[in-house]
Amino acid sequence: MTAPRPLIAVDWGTSSLRGARLDPHGQVIESREFASGILTVPPGQFEAVFHERFGDWMQAPGALCLISGMAGSRQGWQEAPYCPCPAGFAELGQHLLWLQPQRIALVPGLSFLAADALHTPDVMRGEEVQIFGALQSAGRDSATLVLPGTHSKWVQVHGGRVTQFQTFMTGEVFALMSQHSILGRTLDLNGPFDEAVFLQGIDQSLQPGRVLHHLFSVRTLGLFERLSAAQLPSYLSGLLIGEELRHQAVANGSGPVIVIGNPALTLRYTLALQHLRIPCQSRGAEATWAGLFALSLTC
Amino acid sequence: MTAPRPLIAVDWGTSSLRGARLDPHGQVIESREFASGILTVPPGQFEAVFHERFGDWMQAPGALCLISGMAGSRQGWQEAPYCPCPAGFAELGQHLLWLQPQRIALVPGLSFLAADALHTPDVMRGEEVQIFGALQSAGRDSATLVLPGTHSKWVQVHGGRVTQFQTFMTGEVFALMSQHSILGRTLDLNGPFDEAVFLQGIDQSLQPGRVLHHLFSVRTLGLFERLSAAQLPSYLSGLLIGEELRHQAVANGSGPVIVIGNPALTLRYTLALQHLRIPCQSRGAEATWAGLFALSLTC
Numbered sequence: 001m002t003a004p005r006p007l008i009a010v011d012w013g014t015s016s017l018r019g020a021r022l023d024p025h026g027q028v029i030e031s032r033e034f035a036s037g038i039l040t041v042p043p044g045q046f047e048a049v050f051h052e053r054f055g056d057w058m059q060a061p062g063a064l065c066l067i068s069g070m071a072g073s074r075q076g077w078q079e080a081p082y083c084p085c086p087a088g089f090a091e092l093g094q095h096l097l098w099l100q101p102q103r104i105a106l107v108p109g110l111s112f113l114a115a116d117a118l119h120t121p122d123v124m125r126g127e128e129v130q131i132f133g134a135l136q137s138a139g140r141d142s143a144t145l146v147l148p149g150t151h152s153k154w155v156q157v158h159g160g161r162v163t164q165f166q167t168f169m170t171g172e173v174f175a176l177m178s179q180h181s182i183l184g185r186t187l188d189l190n191g192p193f194d195e196a197v198f199l200q201g202i203d204q205s206l207q208p209g210r211v212l213h214h215l216f217s218v219r220t221l222g223l224f225e226r227l228s229a230a231q232l233p234s235y236l237s238g239l240l241i242g243e244e245l246r247h248q249a250v251a252n253g254s255g256p257v258i259v260i261g262n263p264a265l266t267l268r269y270t271l272a273l274q275h276l277r278i279p280c281q282s283r284g285a286e287a288t289w290a291g292l293f294a295l296s297l298t299c
Numbered sequence: 300m301t302a303p304r305p306l307i308a309v310d311w312g313t314s315s316l317r318g319a320r321l322d323p324h325g326q327v328i329e330s331r332e333f334a335s336g337i338l339t340v341p342p343g344q345f346e347a348v349f350h351e352r353f354g355d356w357m358q359a360p361g362a363l364c365l366i367s368g369m370a371g372s373r374q375g376w377q378e379a380p381y382c383p384c385p386a387g388f389a390e391l392g393q394h395l396l397w398l399q400p401q402r403i404a405l406v407p408g409l410s411f412l413a414a415d416a417l418h419t420p421d422v423m424r425g426e427e428v429q430i431f432g433a434l435q436s437a438g439r440d441s442a443t444l445v446l447p448g449t450h451s452k453w454v455q456v457h458g459g460r461v462t463q464f465q466t467f468m469t470g471e472v473f474a475l476m477s478q479h480s481i482l483g484r485t486l487d488l489n490g491p492f493d494e495a496v497f498l499q500g501i502d503q504s505l506q507p508g509r510v511l512h513h514l515f516s517v518r519t520l521g522l523f524e525r526l527s528a529a530q531l532p533s534y535l536s537g538l539l540i541g542e543e544l545r546h547q548a549v550a551n552g553s554g555p556v557i558v559i560g561n562p563a564l565t566l567r568y569t570l571a572l573q574h575l576r577i578p579c580q581s582r583g584a585e586a587t588w589a590g591l592f593a594l595s596l597t598c
Contacts, residue, residue, distance in 0.1 A: 121519040167515040220420040
């Protein structure tokens with residue numbers, strides 16, 4: 001292992017750009033966040049945007065920058081091919097795409113082929129760094145993890161390597177149903193989170209009948225005035241998160257599930273998992289910095 | 300039973316207004332269709348729109364008009380309270396809401412309370428008439444029926460009465476996912492229907508993993524160039540219809556399923572049911588006229 005260098009850790013996603021400057025022990029000295037997600041950057045302008053945001057940090061002698069997230073996708077700065085599972089820190093380190101030799105690198109995402117008839121591919125970009133960061137800070141090298149979000153990831157890690165994972169479009173389906181479907185006409189997205197109603201949604205998702213049917217109950221429970229407009233988003237959220245967890249409750253059997261994400265989402269997943277008697281613990285999104293720091297030690 | 304009167308049969312839905320003039324034997328003499336769905340009609344203007352469209356037909360001596368569909372909803376001409384299941388022609392006839400005594404009536408929809416913990420309500424408006432019409436022309440008084448659409452209905456009829464039904468938001472979820480989600484960025488909705496790929500979607504929906512996960516494979520199969528942009532809508536359609544049927548394959552056990560709807564949709568459902576070895580037969584949307592005619596004989 002080489003001596004730590006000043007690390008500029010960057011998470012460049014679809015809708016936001018976050019960066020942190022770390023000291024040689026991995027502590028965050030300073031962080032920045034911008035709305036400059038990759039969708040806002042014209043082709044060919046990634047390097048310019050990067051230097052505009054972080055050029056001053058890169059002046060530090062020996063500075064190393066690792067960038068995770070969608071910046072490494074086909075629509076990003078440059079395509080960093082997916083690293084196939086099983087994969088751990090060693091494989092990620094070997095697959096770094098160096099934009100400037102030993103100075104700026106894109107972290108590849110992970111790919112996984114399911115054991116089904118179609119060998120359906122699954123992919124992640126950015127979450128892999130959070131996973132390894134959270135495991136390091138939890139002092140574990142095997143776990144089931146969930147990273148809730150627009151596209152939730154459920155991940156199995158054994159011996160420090162991601163062995164399999166599945167994506168669920170839970171967050172995006174929630175957004176579409178609550179904003180663009182007929183359900184949106186009767187629900188009030190400004191209603192406060194209602195824990196009891198959320199758990200009703202979880203319970204309902206476990207009933208026979210499948211989610212395409214249960215979604216319609218958001219409309220009828222409103223129509224029959226059994227839930228108020230302000231309660232319906234909590235119910236819808238419970239239905240969808242419950243549908244996501246229903247499968248996992250069967251698959252899981254390897255110690256507390258680690259939930260990684262922002263506080264509002266980890267709260268909901270923690271409530272739901274506890275309701276289903278699945279032990280869990282949560283970690284914040286700062287796992288990104290821990291993961292990129294640990295990865296920098298392999299460079 | 301009174302002697303048949305000239306019947307004006309009207310199906311006034313959310314997005315369209317259809318009407319037919321029937322002879323005393325129930326044969327369609329003339330039909331009309333307008334884009335004047337209830338969402339286009341300002342409050343208080345339903346009677347005016349009705350007379351503008353069908354006033355000439357209503358001149359016939361003894362003319363009787365029955366109107367099914369969303370015109371009887373809270374957002375329609377007047378609210379015709381739901382008729383609770385079990386319900387057949389007799390119950391529908393008793394619950395007609397007369398706008399003009401013995402001349403113009405709204406047909407009520409049906410409601411059903413599930414046997415789950417929440418006693419979740421389900422509702423339909425307009426499909427009940429198609430169900431009874433299709434059963435009459437099929438010469439059956441018991442069957443499982445499916446009415447595919449924006450909100451698909453699965454219906455159990457025993458002894459001429461609807462005993463239970465479930466709504467699935469399959470069509471609406473297809474529209475949202477293909478037009479508004481990240482999946483929409485890579486699929487080409489103008490691609491022709493691809494039967495083999497549709498059946499791949501059906502098969503995939505039967506794999507472990509739940510629909511919120513399988514939906515993401517629409518993205519990855521495109522990303523990995525395993526399906527073309529033009530094939531992806533057929534695959535997505537198969538995934539969602541398969542998810543809807545997966546449940547029914549378990550519940551069904553009462554003779555050929557009757558599929559009622561437009562040809563494009565009944566084709567897909569018939570293919571899917573045959574693929575799952577569930578016997579079925581299809582009926583066109585003209586079942587509406589047959590149903591309203593049979594109902595008029597009870598007035």
